[in-house]
Amino acid sequence: MDETILDAFRQNGLSRRAFLKFCAATTSLLALPPAAAAAMAEKLAGTLRPTVIYLSYQECTGCLESMTRSFSPTIEHLMFNNISLAFNDTLQAAAGEAAEAARKEAMRKAWGKYILIVDGAVPMGGGGAYCVAAGQSAVDDLRHAAQGAAAIIAVGTCAAFGGVPYAAPNPTGAVPVSEIIRDRPIINVSGCPPIPEVMTGVIVYYLSFGMPALDRQGRPVAFYGNTIHDRCYRRPFYDEGRFAHTFDDEGARNGWCLYELGCKGPVTYNACATLKWNQGTSFPIQSGHGCLGCSEPDFWDKGGFYRPLPAATGHWPRGEVLGGAALGGAVVGVGAAALARSRQQAAAAKSAKEVSHPPPKEDSHEH
Amino acid sequence: MKILDTIPIRPAPSPAANAPALLQEIAAALDALLLSRQRHCIDLGSLPLSPADRDMLREALGTGEIHMELTTLGNSRIEETGVPGVWWVRHSSEDGILLTESLEVCHVPEIVPADTTDIAIGLQRLRQRIAVRASGGQ
Known part of the structure; x- marks a missing residue:
């Protein structure tokens, strides 16, 4: 697990050229100045591949569907080269107790350092009974997982702002992640679903430069800095x-x-x-x-x-x-x-x- | 689909608006390269460029002597323009989708020279092959 992102590229038979190309493409995607590609390359080359835990609560899996369609960087590319995706109940082969055990082990090993991706709102009604997996309610699960997270990425409007579960009359008492967790940095990547490249781009940005600049809604300014109208061709x-x-x-x-x-x-x-x-x-x-x-x-x-x-x-x-x-x-x-x-x-x-x-x-x- | 043909499509006229400024930027970057060996890169994807802008850039920069093709994580084309030191770089994904397009002002784009660690890894592999051959293996 102690390999850097550049090491991971080489493990997969890719050269530094591939790595530089990846950085150039990502910098361009993030609308950063081209000079940032060199800074990104330098930083990522020495960055350890972080453990990523992806938890899904009150959601429709549309966000993950969207993310798997990212073409630059692709989700496969991220998983093989940039991150160690330790838990995602939809993408992983393991299920049931084996999956829960793998997740606990990954969280224990990377406690305090992993990136937590949360997809979906969290129901507070009925003591959290509206969303329970492996005997644990979503709210308890999130509170525990957040304690060991370096940062949280709230993917989709449900996780970021409550989304559809939060809509009136909100029968399950759904709330966004930021209502429950207040002592960890949270990046809101909203959208129903978010643009695939925005989700993968935010992950790479975080790995390269740490927390991105956020707007008042906790969203990265690089992607959410302009209105649709401002940039609309109409x-x-x-x-x-x-x-x-x-x-x-x-x-x-x-x-x-x-x-x-x-x-x-x-x-x-x-x-x-x-x-x-x-x-x-x-x-x-x-x-x-x-x-x-x-x-x-x-x-x-x-x-x-x-x-x-x-x-x-x-x-x-x-x-x-x-x-x-x-x-x-x-x-x-x-x-x-x-x-x-x-x-x-x-x-x-x-x-x-x-x-x-x-x-x-x-x-x-x-x- | 005949009915679709009846929908009038009126593409807005697109004069070359940004290319003249870009050419000035490239000239200034070449100055800096000559004076202080400073590299410069312009991300074309982040600029609103009309087809007329692109035509003007292509025409003013011309075609140079070197065309390189990089095949890692999909294809990339690295072409020197007719202005030495100005490189037109296009990176595409494995699916052939254009990821980024930039103009690099430098002696050689950074992505071209072989990296020291990559050379060391290659050398190790070569030595292994030599050793296998010497020991009569395949």
Whole structure:
């Protein structure tokens, strides 16, 4: 287990050239300056392959389905060369007690150092009884596994923000990982599912440079720094005021902006418009459908996928939280923007009330 | 699928917007290479380049004397452009998907020379083969 990532490349018959190529491709994916490839190569060459434990709770396995389709870096590549995937109940051959024993052993060996990937929300209702595996509830399991983790990657909107299980009326009392674990660094990789390359890219980034810069929602800025709208190829039509009003009108046929059809692109931070999906083939808007906003908190409860956003201002409804940076993207009409903002604030206050989380106990110690 | 043909597709005109600035950057990088042997790399994938931009870059840089093909983790093409010291590097995956495309300004891209540890590993293998042969094995 004491082999470095470069050693692992060589074990698999790959040269330093392959390693440099891998670093160049990943740097490009992460939108880092090209010079970072050399820094990444230097760091990864001396980094021990970390143990990765992948735990699945209230989830549909869509995130893992997505991750296995990553083409750069591929999941196989990560597993063979970069990480030691010690536990993933879907991908591993072992099952039942053998699998649990292997996981305990891997966690014991790498205690305090492993990367914990969590997929899915965690139900708190009924004492955690809604999700139990091997006699242990998800919440107890997570609390224990987190103690030995160097960092946690919350993969998918369920793990990051609660996602679909958390949606009203939330019958199982589902909460995101960050509601339970407060003393470990958590990287939220949201999306339903997240873009495959974002998931694998975040893992490689963490191995190379440690914690990435995160936004207010705990997401890596490299991938979640811009809205879909900011990077959308249909943005010029929005600026020109050309919209599709139904899915079969002239605007839709001409590929105009889908804002009026409920596109959540302006308030959704993700990399779909640049990285795209299925090996860079397309993304929802390119296929003629608006963005659902799946990488944002509470996307399921925002009042209808086809209902247009409150106003054409182009900011995130919680603009006051993000502050000037988000408001810098404001478009036209100061009066309209102010009106919209007050409407948004009312909407945000309402939604904050609806989804208000129980106040964290730990907070009292911090102040 | 006939009906699909009736949908009008109007590709936006795409003038060469970024290529002129890139050419200036390359010229400055060549200056730095000559003066202080400083390497430079431009990630083309991170820039909005229209087809016209690409054409302008290709035309201004031209084709050079060296074309290399690297076959590890899929193919890579490393070509010197007509401007010595400017290399057009394209890395593709095993499935032939373009992973990254960059312009490197340097004497030789770092990925080309054989690495010391790789040489040592190769030498070890060669010695083993020599030993096997000397002992009459295969």
